[in-house]
Each structure stands twice: as C-alpha cells, then as structure tokens.
Amino acid sequence: MGSTLVFGYSIALSGDTLLVGVPRDDVGTAIDQGSAYIFLRSGSSWAFQQKLIFANGLAGNYFGVSVALDGETAVIGTTQEVSLPHPNVAYVFTRIGANWSLQQTLTANDAMAASLFGQAVALKSDTILVGAPNVSVGMQAGVGAAYVFTRSGGSWSQQQKLIASDGMVGDRFGSSVALSGETLLVGASGVNNQTQSDAGAAYVFTRSGTSWTQQQKIFAGEVTQNFGFESALSGDTALIAASGGSAYVFTRNGANWTQQRKFGPFGNVSVALSGDTAVLGGLGNATVYVFTRTGTVWTQLPPLTASDGMAGDGFGISVALSGDTLAVGAFGDDIGANAEQGSAYVFTCLACPVVTLTPNNLPNGAVNASYNQAITVSGGTGPYQFSVSSGALPPGFTLGQSGLLFGTPTTAGTFSFTLTAMIQSSLCSGSRSFTLVTTSSTSQVTSVSAASYTAPLAPESIAAAFGANLSATTQVAGMNLLPTQLAGVSLKVKDALGVERLAPLFFVSPGQINYQIPSGTANGAATVTVTNNNSTVGSGTVNIVNVAPGLFAANANAQGIAAALALRVRADGSLSYEPVAQFDAAQNRFVPLPIDLGLESDQVFLVLYGTGIRFRSAQAAVTATTGGLANEVLYAGTAPGFVGLDQVNLRLQRSLVGRGEIEVVLNVEGRAANAVRINVR
Numbered sequence: 001m002g003s004t005l006v007f008g009y010s011i012a013l014s015g016d017t018l019l020v021g022v023p024r025d026d027v028g029t030a031i032d033q034g035s036a037y038i039f040l041r042s043g044s045s046w047a048f049q050q051k052l053i054f055a056n057g058l059a060g061n062y063f064g065v066s067v068a069l070d071g072e073t074a075v076i077g078t079t080q081e082v083s084l085p086h087p088n089v090a091y092v093f094t095r096i097g098a099n100w101s102l103q104q105t106l107t108a109n110d111a112m113a114a115s116l117f118g119q120a121v122a123l124k125s126d127t128i129l130v131g132a133p134n135v136s137v138g139m140q141a142g143v144g145a146a147y148v149f150t151r152s153g154g155s156w157s158q159q160q161k162l163i164a165s166d167g168m169v170g171d172r173f174g175s176s177v178a179l180s181g182e183t184l185l186v187g188a189s190g191v192n193n194q195t196q197s198d199a200g201a202a203y204v205f206t207r208s209g210t211s212w213t214q215q216q217k218i219f220a221g222e223v224t225q226n227f228g229f230e231s232a233l234s235g236d237t238a239l240i241a242a243s244g245g246s247a248y249v250f251t252r253n254g255a256n257w258t259q260q261r262k263f264g265p266f267g268n269v270s271v272a273l274s275g276d277t278a279v280l281g282g283l284g285n286a287t288v289y290v291f292t293r294t295g296t297v298w299t300q301l302p303p304l305t306a307s308d309g310m311a312g313d314g315f316g317i318s319v320a321l322s323g324d325t326l327a328v329g330a331f332g333d334d335i336g337a338n339a340e341q342g343s344a345y346v347f348t349c350l351a352c353p354v355v356t357l358t359p360n361n362l363p364n365g366a367v368n369a370s371y372n373q374a375i376t377v378s379g380g381t382g383p384y385q386f387s388v389s390s391g392a393l394p395p396g397f398t399l400g401q402s403g404l405l406f407g408t409p410t411t412a413g414t415f416s417f418t419l420t421a422m423i424q425s426s427l428c429s430g431s432r433s434f435t436l437v438t439t440s441s442t443s444q445v446t447s448v449s450a451a452s453y454t455a456p457l458a459p460e461s462i463a464a465a466f467g468a469n470l471s472a473t474t475q476v477a478g479m480n481l482l483p484t485q486l487a488g489v490s491l492k493v494k495d496a497l498g499v500e501r502l503a504p505l506f507f508v509s510p511g512q513i514n515y516q517i518p519s520g521t522a523n524g525a526a527t528v529t530v531t532n533n534n535s536t537v538g539s540g541t542v543n544i545v546n547v548a549p550g551l552f553a554a555n556a557n558a559q560g561i562a563a564a565l566a567l568r569v570r571a572d573g574s575l576s577y578e579p580v581a582q583f584d585a586a587q588n589r590f591v592p593l594p595i596d597l598g599l600e601s602d603q604v605f606l607v608l609y610g611t612g613i614r615f616r617s618a619q620a621a622v623t624a625t626t627g628g629l630a631n632e633v634l635y636a637g638t639a640p641g642f643v644g645l646d647q648v649n650l651r652l653q654r655s656l657v658g659r660g661e662i663e664v665v666l667n668v669e670g671r672a673a674n675a676v677r678i679n680v681r
Contacts, residue, residue, distance in 0.1 A: 006314075007037070007342030008329030012069035013320035016041035017049075018327055019074050020344050021064030021318075027053050034063030036076050038100060041325075046346060050100050052076065052093055063091070068123035074100070075128055077118030088117035090130050092156060104156045106130065108147050117147070120187075122179040126151040127159075129184050131174030137167055144173030146186045148212060160212050164188060164203055173203070175226075178233035182207040183215075185238055187228025193219070200227030202240050204257060220248050221259050232273035239273040247271050247280050249298070261298050263291060270329075272321040279326060281316030288316050288328050294420045294429055295389030306330060306345055315345070324349040355380045355430025357421055364437045365394070365409045366444030369538070370466035370511040374453040374558045375403040376674065377421045380428060381663075382559075384421040389431055391417030394438050402557040404453070408468060408511065409438040445470070445540035447528050450514055451550030451611050452674035453558045456543035459521045461550070461612035462506070462644040465491065465513040467538040470530050474509040482506060482516065482643055488533045491515050495544060496524025504643060516644040517544065548612035549666055549673035554581040554590035561592050562664060562676035564608045567649075571601040580606075580678050592679035597657050605634065606650045606664070606678065613646040613668055614638050621669050624650050626678070627662030636668070656680045 010021030018039040027033040034057070038049040052074070057063055066077035072095040078088055090106040106128065108117055112135065120131035128149040135145040144167070148159045162184075164173045168191070176187035184205050191201040204215040218240065220227050226243035233239075236252040237260075245265030250257045263280055266289055270281035276293035288304040304326070306315045314332035321327075326347045335341040356379045365371040377384050386403045393399060394415040397407035403421065414437050422429035445467040448455050457463050475487040482504035484490055489508045494500040501518035508514075513530065523544050530538040552563035566578040581590040597604050606626070614637050616622055622636040631650040639647035648666060656662065659680045666673040 005338075005341050006331040008314075008333070008344045009317060009331040009342065010064060010067045011318040011320045011327050011329040011344060012067045012074070013322040013325060013327045014069040014071055015322060017069060018046065018320075018344070018346065019067050019069040020329065021067040021076065022342070023062040023065040023079075025064070027057060030057060030059040030061075033057045033059055033061050034065070034078065036064045036067055036074070038074075038095075040098075044348075049098060052091075052100060054091055054102070054105075066119060066121045068121045068128070070123045070125060072096075073103075073123060075121045075123045075130075077121040077130065079116055079119050088115060088132070090118045090121055090128070092128070094154075103154060106147075106149055106156060106158075108132065108145075108161065109158050110161065112136065115145075116174075120174060120177045122177045122184070124179040124181070127179060128156065129177045129179050129186075131177040131186065133172040133174040133189075135174070137163060140167070140169045142170045142172060142190065143167040144171055144175070144188060144190075146174045146177055146184075148184070150210075159210060162186065162203075162205055162212060162214075164217070165214050166217070168192070170198075171201075175229050176231040178231045178238070180233040180235055183233065184212070185231050185233045185240075187231045187240065189226040189229035189243070191228070196223060196225075198226055199224055200229065200242060202228040202231055202238070204238070204252075215255055216257050218250055218257055220246075220262075222262075230269065230271050232271045232278075234273045234275055237273060239271045239278050241269070241271045241280070243269075247278075249278065260296060263289065263298075270317060270319045272319045272326070274321045274323070277321060279319045279321050281319040281328060286311075286313060286315040288319060288326070290326070294387070294422070294431060295418055297387060297389055297420075299422070304328070304347055306333075310334070314342075324351070352428030353380045353423075355421060355423065355428060357419060357430055357432040360432075362405070362434050362436045363446065364439060365397075366439050366468075367409050367412050369444040369446070369468045370406075370408050371397065371446065372404065372406045372448065372453055372464075372466050374674070375399075375405055375419060375421070376559070377403065377430070379430065380421075380423045382677075383424050385424050387420050387422070389418045389420040390433075391415070393417055394436055397436075400557075402555075402559060404557060412438050444468075445528050445530055445538040447540060447542040449548060449550035449612055451552045451558065454550070454674070456545045456548050457517050458545060458548040458612035458615060459517050460519050460614060460644055461517050461548060461646075463503075463515055463517055463542075465515060465528060465530065465538075465540070466511060467513075467530065467540070469510055470513055470538055471508040471510050471532060474507075476507050477505055479642075489513065490531050492529045492531075493518055493521055494527040494529070495522040496526060497522045506643075545671075546615045546617075547669045547671055549610060549668040549671055550612050551608055551610040551664070551666060551673045551676045553674075553676050558674045560677055561590055562606075562608060562678055564606055564676075564678065566595045566652075567605040567607055568598065569603040569605070571599075577607075592661060592677070594660075594679040594681035595652070596681045597652060597654055600654065604652045606631075606652055608648040608650065608664065608666070608676075609639060610646050610648065610666070610673060611644055613648065616668050622648065623667045624648065625665045626650065626652065627656055627659050627680075629653060629655065652680070 116134040117132035137143040172190035173188040175189040224242040230241035318329035396410040484502035506514040635649040
C-alpha cells in the first residue's frame with residue numbers, strides 16, 4: 001500500500017469479522033479507485049483475510065467511502081460514477097468459507113448521475129439501505145433519497161425508494177442511514193428549520209409487510225448544525241450526531257420518539273450503538289467516548305485513545321461496535337514513511353462479573369413508620385454506587401450510597417422500581433427489580449439487628465426497632481445498667497411460647513429504639529410492642545433464632561470498614577491493641593487504617609465486634625475468612641463490658657501482607673453475617 005490511502009475512513013464490525021474501507025487506494029493505474037479490507041479474529045488476534053475491489057472500477061470511484069457488514073454479507077458504497085454518465089453503485093459481497101466474492105451491484109431504479117448514491121450504507125440480514133443525499137425530486141435539487149433493497153435467495157431487488165414527506169431543496173436526506181429490524185433511520189443534515197439553515201433532522205420509517213412508511217421526523221431539543229449527518233439505530237434507541245460536536249439519544253415508546261440524553265460536545269464525527277452501549281468518535285480531540293445505559297441512566301466509561309496516537313491521525317473518524325468489541329478508524333495515521341496511510345484500532349471490553357443484589361424481596365412498609373433495609377451486593381468488589389435505574393421510590397424513601405434503603409413512607413400503595421449497584425472501579429453493574437408495598441398502618445415496628453440491619457434476631461442480641469412516633473424525645477441510657485423504661489417508653493417482647501418480657505433499652509427516639517432481646521426469649525415468631533406512658537404506640541413481629549450473627553461496621557452502615565481492633569502479640573510477650581479505622585473529618589466518616597502485620601515473630605489477631613453470636617452450639621460452628629482465606633477462630637462469645645455485645649477473635653495469616661482492602665466473612669451455624677472489610681498493608 002502507498003501513502004494517502006485513508007485506510008479506516010469507514011469501518012464495520014460483525015462478530016469476529018472486521019471490514020475497513022480504503023476509499024483512496026490506487027488500484028493499478030486507477031487513482032483513488034478505492035478498496036476494502038477484510039480481517040478475521042481468531043482468539044485475540046486479527047489477521048488479514050482478503051482485499052475487496054471492483055474489477056471494472058475507475059479512478060475516482062472512492063470505493064469504500066462507506067461500508068456495512070452483517071454475518072457473511074458486506075456492502076461497500078462509492079460516491080463517484082463508475083463510468084459517466086452512469087450513476088453511482090453500491091456493491092454486495094458475500095463470503096463462502098474463507099472467500100469473498102461479488103454477489104451483486106446495486107443501483108437505484110430511477111438512477112441519476114451525481115446522486116451520491118452509496119455515500120451511506122446500512123445492512124441488516126436480507127435488507128440493505130443506501131443513502132443518496134444529492135437526489136433531485138422534480139425540479140428541487142439535493143432533496144435526497146434513500147433506497148431499500150431486499151434479498152431473495154441470492155438476488156437483490158429494490159423494495160422501495162424513500163423520501164421525506166416534507167423534503168425541500170438542499171435537505172440532503174440520506175446523509176446517513178441506519179437499520180434495525182423493521183425500523184430504519186435516515187439523516188437529513190441540510191434541513192432548515194424556522195430559525196436556522198442546515199439545522200438538520202432525522203426521519204424514522206417502519207416496515208409492515210413490504211411497505212415502509214414514515215413514523216416520525218426527529219429534531220434535537222436545541223439549536224444544532226447538520227443534525228443527522230451521522231446516525232445509528234438499535235431497537236428502540238437512536239443515536240444521532242450533529243456537526244457541532246454533540247450526539248443525541250432518542251428512544252421510542254409505542255410509535256413516539258423522544259430525546260433521552262445529549263452527549264458532548266466532543267467534536268464527534270462518528271457514532272455507533274448496540275443495545276445499551278453508545279460510542280462517539282471524537283475526531284477533533286482524537287478520543288473515543290463510550291457510554292453505557294442502565295434503565296434510563298447513561299454512564300460514561302473511561303475514554304479511549306490510540307496507544308501510539310499522534311496529531312492528525314484522525315483517530316475516531318469511524319467507529320463500529322459488535323458485542324464486546326469496538327473498532328476505531330484512524331484514516332490520517334502515518335505508517336512509516338507513508339503519510340496518511342491510515343490504520344484501525346480494535347478494543348475489547350473485559351467481561352464483567354455477575355453482580356447480584358439482595359434481598360430478593362423487600363419487606364413491606366407502613367405510612368409514618370420508619371423503614372430501613374440494607375441492599376447488599378455479591379459477585380464484585382466494592383465500593384459500589386447505588387442508584388434507582390427505573391421507576392421511583394415510594395414517597396418518603398431514600399436510597400443511601402451505602403445501599404441502605406430507608407425513610408418514612410408518606411403514601412400507601414404498591415411501588416415498583418429497579419435498583420442498580422455499579423462497581424466504581426470498573427463501571428460493571430447489576431440490577432434487581434423490586435415491588436414495595438406500603439400500608440396505611442401508623443404503628444408498624446420493624447426490628448433488625450443493630451449490626452447488620454437484617455432479621456432474624458437472637459436472644460440477648462442488640463436490636464434496632466424502627467417506627468413512627470415511638471417517643472416524644474430522644475434519650476440515651478447510661479452504660480452501667482440498662483433500664484427497661486426510658487423517657488416514658490418501654491418495649492416488650494412476647495415470644496412464641498407466650499412469655500412476655502421487658503427489654504433492656506439503650507436508646508429511644510421518635511423513629512428508633514435500640515434494645516436488647518431479653519434473655520430466655522424462645523425461638524419462633526415474637527411480637528414486639530412499644531408503649532409510651534402506658535399507651536401502645538407501635539407493634540411488630542420478628543423471628544427469633546439461636547444465632548443471628550451481625551458484625552458492626554465503623555460507619556454504622558452494616559458494611560465497609562469493620563468496627564474492630566488489631567491485637568499484636570510480640571515475641572517478648574508484650575501486646576498492644578491497634579485501631580483498624582480512623583475518622584476522616586473531611587469525609588465525615590471512618591476510613592481504613594492499614595494493619596501492619598509487622599515482624600514475622602509478631603502474632604496479629606483481629607478482634608471483631610458483633611451481636612447474635614454467643615449462643616453458637618460450639619466454637620467449631622464458627623468459621624471465618626479474610627480476603628478469601630480461611631482463618632483460625634480463637635474465640636467467639638460475649639464481649640466484656642457492654643450488654644449484648646459479642647466478640648470474635650481471628651488470627652491473621654502473614655499471607656495477607658500487601659493485600660490491601662479485603663473482605664471479612666463470618667459464618668455461624670450456617671448463617672452468614674454481613675460482610676465487613678479491613679485493610680492489610
């Protein structure tokens with residue numbers, strides 16, 4: 001290949017096959033006749049398969065100015081006449097085995113010279129769409145048209161010529177084209193609106209049987225220039241670019257298209273779309289921008305650049321997307337001494353882990369009753385960003401960034417919504433749809449572990465009861481002997497055997513009471529009743545079991561950095577307790593303080609604090625892992641000095657040195673506690 005080929009001016013991708021247009025390739029003595037190159041992927045490597053040309057092509061054909069690919073079929077467009085005064089042609093190639101051959105040349109039934117038939121092409125299965133933005137309609141020049149061809153057997157025939165219902169001189173209908181199923185999109189970059197010339201528009205057509213009809217004319221929701229000069233379509237989503245450097249997402253509901261999102265300005269000149277992934281090629285700044293959608297929310301991934309990029313490479317002139325693979329053209333890339341020979345870059349997205357949100361179902365809530373439910377995540381490594389990706393939370397609810405769903409419902413009803421947790425380091429995410437029912441009861445009390453914010457609960461464990469109007473004031477008990485009445489409030493637990501006991505109280509407030517499940521409470525369903533000055537103000541039920549392990553977190557959110565200490569025993573027998581977290585005033589939260597495992601002669605133990613553990617049948621019934629490695633559990637039982645508090649002592653292995661932030665997982669009698677984290681230097 002020589003210089004100034006503009007290899008990569010156009011690009012298409014389908015599975016493991018890559019098609020690259022080279023419209024200024026010289027074929028023999030035919031200057032700028034053009035060609036296209038096929039590459040095939042095996043494993044993670046791409047290899048040249050075949051060069052496509054038209055044997056009877058002429059100089060200046062610019063074969064490869066546009067390309068499209070789907071499976072074993074490729075379409076290649078031109079913008080100059082094959083032989084004057086004959087019109088432009090689009091070429092269809094098919095692959096049998098490893099060999100590509102010309103299947104058919106396509107021309108419009110009403111072909112005319114200088115129509116620019118083939119400036120844009122799109123292909124899906126047995127349908128081809130060809131843009132011809134310079135077609136005249138009657139005496140009006142440059143109105144533009146698009147032509148649909150369909151294949152039967154091995155033969156292609158024109159199905160329909162499409163024009164805009166309101167086409168005018170210079171609209172350039174056919175500047176860009178896109179196909180998806182029974183829907184097609186045609187850009188008209190020269191459309192004028194009431195206030196601006198060349199503002200641009202796009203037209204959507206749908207097919208019924210063999211007939212295409214216009215569904216809608218689309219404009220951007222702001223002033224644009226040449227809107228529609230690039231476009232992409234996937235299902236009910238369209239991505240349309242304007243020359244001002246922005247691209248716009250439109251979605252269809254029924255037969256109506258509305259704007260969902262604007263990207264940029266990025267100086268983009270190319271777009272690609274597949275499902276919930278949108279790609280914008282930024283020619284002006286040699287950057288490709290990738291966005292992914294969850295529900296209706298689009299999130300930008302880290303931008304892509306060429307590893308060896310230089311000014312003038314034209315990286316981003318063309319983009320193509322198929323599955324987890326993205327191809328980018330760089331038509332101005334200098335290869336050795338060959339100026340503007342051009343190149344193409346292929347990027348792949350590493351597979352995301354399966355991110356799962358729990359619980360499967362949310363407990364019901366009640367109007368004016370405080371609600372708290374932790375949404376936990378498995379299958380990835382945090383931190384996570386939580387969001388409501390579709391629907392809406394019930395009025396009065398909030399989703400915290402830690403995944404805690406909390407609030408006080410204000411409206412009774414049934415509410416459906418989807419929550420998403422995104423791994424902040426990779427932007428991989430998982431979602432779960434929920435339905436939450438809120439009732440009109442005003443006295444519902446929900447009891448959960450004060451450590452894990454989940455039920456069931458165990459005898460003598462520390463619990464948190466959430467409700468509405470439980471107390472007229474806030475009051476904290478002293479630490480020596482817990483009262484059974486605080487600020488006029490008392491709480492009784494009636495167990496499955498019918499025995500009712502007053503619960504020791506740590507804290508009372510209008511929306512929350514922290515208490516201890518009374519000693520001797522029998523297993524099974526228990527009723528919790530709250531009274532204020534001898535009047536019942538709330539009640540609820542909770543299940544009691546022998547063990548319900550929960551671990552306290554430093555930020556009191558049931559996850560993240562553990563509320564724990566590191567115990568160091570030195571070779572000389574001296575010991576010291578060291579914190580594993582410290583308070584960061586700027587962030588207003590606790591952050592990890594790395595544990596130094598020190599000299600090999602040091603023994604370092606992790607002292608975890610929790611609740612609901614003490615009635616394990618045997619110490620052997622308690623297991624733990626840190627960073628996925630099994631730990632020796634040296635003690636699991638009551639912690640001295642604090643009512644209801646339990647303690648678990650683990651030996652930290654030296655193999656954890658350098659692991660950084662890792663997860664601590666505790667299991668008691670087959671029940672898993674909420675996971676917490678530590679940091680090991």
